[in-house]
Amino acid sequence: MALPFRVRGGGMSPRAADAVVALVVALVVTVWTVLSGLDVDEPVARTVVAWVLVAVGCGALAFRRRAPVAVAVVTLLACMAYYPVSAQDGPLMICFALALYTTAAEGRFVAAVALASVTLLAVGLGELRQESGRRQIDDTSLAMLSGWLISLVAVGRAQRTRTAYLHEVEQRALAAEREQEARGRQSATEERLRIARELHDVLGHSISLINVQSGAVLHRLSKKPEPEVALAAAEEALEAVKATSKDALRELRATLGVLRQADETAPTAPTSGLALLGELVERARSTGLDIRTELTGTPVPLAPPVDLAAYRIVQESLTNVTRHAGARTATIALDWRADELRLRIEDDGEGAPEELPLGSGIRGMAERARAFGGELTAHSTAGGFRVDARLPLGTPASTITTSEGEPR
Template identity: 40%
Template sequence: MSTYRPFSFRTLHPLGIVVPIAFVQVVFTVGAAYGQEMTDRINALTIALVLASAVALTWRRSHPIWALAAVYVLETAYFALENPFGPIFISLVVALLNATMHGDRVPAWTTGYVGAVVLFAAMLTRADSQFGWGGAGAVFAWVSLVMGVGELVKARRDRAAQAEEARAEQDRRQASEERLKIAREVHDVLAHHVSLINVRSGVALHLIDSRPEQVKEALTAIKQSSKEVLVELRNILGVLRDVDGAAPRHPVASLDQLDRLVERMDTAGLPVTVQVEGEKRPVPKGVDAAALRIVQESLTNTYRHAGPTTATVTLGYRPGELSVRIDDEGRGAADSSTGTGSGLTGMRQRVEALSGTFSAGPRPGGGFRVTATFPTGGEA
């Protein structure tokens, strides 16, 4: 299937403008000769010069300055031979515009004015010349006007190109941010559920001989975690496909899922208590999703590294902000405050992307604490 392309002189074949100009210049030059009673000047050389001035425009794109110089030379010869005034100036107008729009500024303007001087001098040598200083001013004003129009067109084209480049850069930046967001979601989901599956499967293997009745509980937790990770990954990766643009069939990450997360951790062997400070209220979707992921990642880290312990999740709803604090009573690594692990680094990046603050480190008296504060602006 062919792609529609709007008409533009930039996409027009070089000969697409040369042939019409050549035709118009030849026909109307003959007409001008009759009107000026100079039919005796119409000969093969005259027609050749008129045609050549149009043909020189064939190279207006590849060599704009040289094309302008060639047109000036041909038209200077044309008028020096005392041929009639006529539409041969069409080639010069096109060459001046093109040199200004597509050539280097200094060479274009220099060639334009120098060529005008030479052309005007050729007109002064004619026997029928009636040009004076007024004529010279008119010629240079005309050249300046034509090249000025070329500069305006070039400036507009450059602005359009810069705007298009800026839009393309914005699109690339947004795509990069979306990829980073999806990567964080995938990391959080996999880290949480795979950790639960890994630990519970280890428990099942350990108890299969001594306490077979508890293996069922562990396998049930593994099944539930595997089911949930498949659902969440399907939702996340569905954003990449977005075949029909339909809304997700499952809820996106939000604090509304906190009770389910706590229940899952309790089943896995990590008792979690949730405390709410202030009046619970809706928060922006980005903050809502990030807050849940911070809690999920923190509880996952506690479950994997802190040993037998309990955890407390505290949500603080304050004017203009939401704070999330996760405390545990387990083993807090002495160097965890540096946040060099990929999990802590990911959490920090997620919070800072929403202009929030993040801290993580050992608690006084033992255990570990993760704190994230998000600005909410008071609106959901």
């Protein structure tokens, strides 16, 4: 079959290039034939037939890559008819040589070998039928012709191999470029998701607390209490809002600072961690939620990213409790084991309707756990809602299972 590809090169199309080659060969054959036939006298009819065969052989080369085998056959037949007819003995064999080379270069190796064999066999039989002393090609010339035909086929096959190699190299380069672009897009997507998750956790938690604290004081003020009571309630709420917003601004500045430092290495120490769990619990308690903390095992220092992930999971869980659960109490349990940290956040609220889709908060927590080889499940219980997370102290590969049907 013909080559299914072309290695990128100059601006000339393959058809135009073939036409130019055909014109150049025709010019060479014509000039050579005219010069070699200056002292030759032959009938006009034979001269006309010879020039027609020259035109056919040279003209066929314009189609050598579109129909390589057919062009090789046409040029061979033209040569077989030309040399017995014409007394000028021009170089029309150039046309067949080029066509034979093209046949091998276009991947028609079997056809090229067959045509070369037929040519050699035809020349050999023709010489054997000549009378003794009238042979035009001796044994040495016949051997040279054999080597010439073999060389043409071999060079064509080598060119085919080289072209295929260049095509493969080009395709590999394109594949590598596409893979690099895909990795770049994936990295950008992962970074956007990471930033979105951080902003969601920071702002979502703080704004939820502010909303609950503001709603509570507005509810108390709607009952028209004494001015002193109303003032005390307002001051208490404003202090809580101030503290919550201050923490939110601190974490937001830290997150945005990382984005501004595009040319610097990202900080290895997180802005939050389990060391700040007490402050997180106190802010949640300011909304009226009764929170208990349970600690088992011996705490050990965590890698900064794992420490931040554990903090964010607790933070987002408390945000969900204050926003959605309608709970009165919540429990935060930390179980330190030899190779992992177990987290459990449970409330006595209303749970989650199973017909609603999984919310972005649960997905974000699940992604955090999965990033470190852990897992996270979130589901309604008989008495409320529960989040269980496992964070390995190392970074082994693991899968994550997250309960579906509970938007939190």
